[in-house]
Amino acid sequence: VLQLFDVPELFGLSYTQSLWLVVWVVGIIGAIYAIFGGLRAVAVSDTLNGIGLVFVGFLVPVLGFITLGDGNLLQGMKTIATVQPEKLNAIGSSTDAVPFFSIFTGILFANLFYWSLNQYVIQRVLGAKDLKEGQKGVLMTGFLKLLVPIFMLIPGIIAYHLYGNTLTSGDLSYPQLITELLPVSLMGFFLAVLLGAVFSSFNSLLNSIATLFVLDIYQPVFAKEASDEHLIRVSKWFGTIVALISFVIAPFLMYAPDGLWSLIRQFTGFFNIPILVIVLMGIFMKRIPAIAAKIVIVFHVFAYYLFVFGFKQLFGWDHGISYIHGYGILLVIEVLFMVFMGYRYPAVQSKKVNRRQSVELIPWKFAIPVSILLCTSIIWTYVLFSKIGLASTAGIVSMWFWPVTLGLAIATIVLWRVSLNAWETKYRIYLEEEYRQAE
Structure with missing residues (x-):
């Protein structure tokens, strides 16, 4: 938004002031229909935004190829495949931010948590009418995920061939492509889709965190007999508070030294692996004591901090191992600890779960x-x-x-x-x- 509409020039503000303005305006609009519209509003808006994203996602690289090939689509595609083709190599080396083998040591488990245990994502699946529909939705999303290289990576490579090193930051390549390639008639549509994508993530997060707070903290601890209307009212107030806090924090993320993606991955590492370990061990070993899960959570927070930040900050020692590999290392340690606790100090009696067959649980044939x-x-x-x-x-x-x-x-x-x-x-x-x- 800042680049497309040149907000600093339009309002006579500095870049930082413009960023704060955009964050608050976009955030307030998104928060209003997330907080007052609930999951249904989020699901409907996500569907419409998704259709627009797919359209624009294909349109940008197509126009880029045509421009790169001087009007010839195939020539443009040939150019990026034959001129400096090494930029199309997704197999990262050990010096890259995401080494290739980290897929099997850390990324695999981080994504297993994200797609299977993160309320932010699975709330849509939990809203399906039965198991079959939930499975279909998840698998369709998986195939959409395969389009990410076309939608996000290819435009960056096209921008490199078109502009070379004239861009001061890689983050500016996509806005530059949009500004120069899209006709004016499509700029408004692109902005709507772009804002829709931002709203989608933000709204889903607000809805998810409000649900978790009300059902897992507020109701069990403070209001066991509360009515649904009361819980909904509390969730709206809580969502509003979280939204205001996020508006204050978001602008400071531009100072992330290694980019926003890396920063998010680093900080989600504090909770994703222990939660994954606890759930997996709860599925496969029924007699692990509750104290084992509590110890794993506390241990992971301190051990992960030392591995990623502590050794370097406190002792001046850089072990040179990617934080993503740390995911896998700590997962193995925590699984072994829970297995030990399960055999050495088994739970006296496993808690019996009564499942309510409110939906059909026959899986989809395919x-x-x-x-x-x-x-x-x-x-x-x-x-x-x-x-x-x-x-x-x-x-x-x-x-x-x-x-x-x-x-x-x-x-x-x-x-x-x-x-x-x-x-x-x-x-x-x-x-x-x-x-x-x-x-």
Whole structure:
């Protein structure tokens, strides 16, 4: 917004003052319909914003390719694939902010927490009418996630080829592309979609944190017999307070030394791994004592601080290990500790959970097959953006690209058929009952 409308010049303000102005204006608008509209307003707005984001997400790189190729779309695509193709390599080295192997040591677990345990994300799934619809929504979102390289990374590479090193910051590349490539008639639409994306994240977070506070803290501790109307009223007040606090904090994030993404990842590391460990061990080991979970949470906060910040700040020692690897290291330590506590000091009696069958819990027939397709698509995306694929110096792609693609396709077909047969075998009785009802 600052770049597209040149807010500092428009209002005669400094960059910092303009940032504060935009944060408060955008935040207040988003908070109003998140707090008073509830989850339904968030879900409806997210759907509309998502459609707009997909449209603009494809439009920007297409226009960029056409501009880069002097009016020829294919020529523009060829340019980024043959001129400095190493910039298309997604396989990060050990010196990058996100080393490639951190996918298997830390990113995997961070994303497992984000997609499976984060109320901010799963509240949509919990609102599905049954298990099948929830699974369909999650899997569709997974495929949309595969579009991120097209929507976010490719425009940055196009900007590099168009503007070189004239941009003072990489954060300015996307606004520069929008300003120069989009016709005036689409600028308003793009702004609406951009603000919608901002609202989507902010509104979902407000709705989520208000829900957690009211149901997990306020009601159990202070108002066990409170009515739904009272809880909703409290959640609105709490959401308003959180929104005001976020308005004050948000402008200071521009001073993040390694970028906002890295800062968020670093600070979410204080809670994502211990929560994941506790939930996983609760699923697989029923006799772990409650004290083990409490110890893990306290231990992780201090150990993670030392690993990421403490050793360097307190002792002047830089171990040179990425904080993302720290996720995996601490996860292993905490899992082993909880397993030890489960065997050495087992809980006397596991708490029995009474499940309310308020929705149908028969899984979607194609949940596992589509999951397999999604996994192989992720692998293929990494192959595409690697030295085997578009980052190859031997041409547009290397000689290994098509055999690897064929192998992934065959593996997908085989696993699809096997998983489908397994589902039909497991739920044969359910299928026979459906068939009889249909008759």
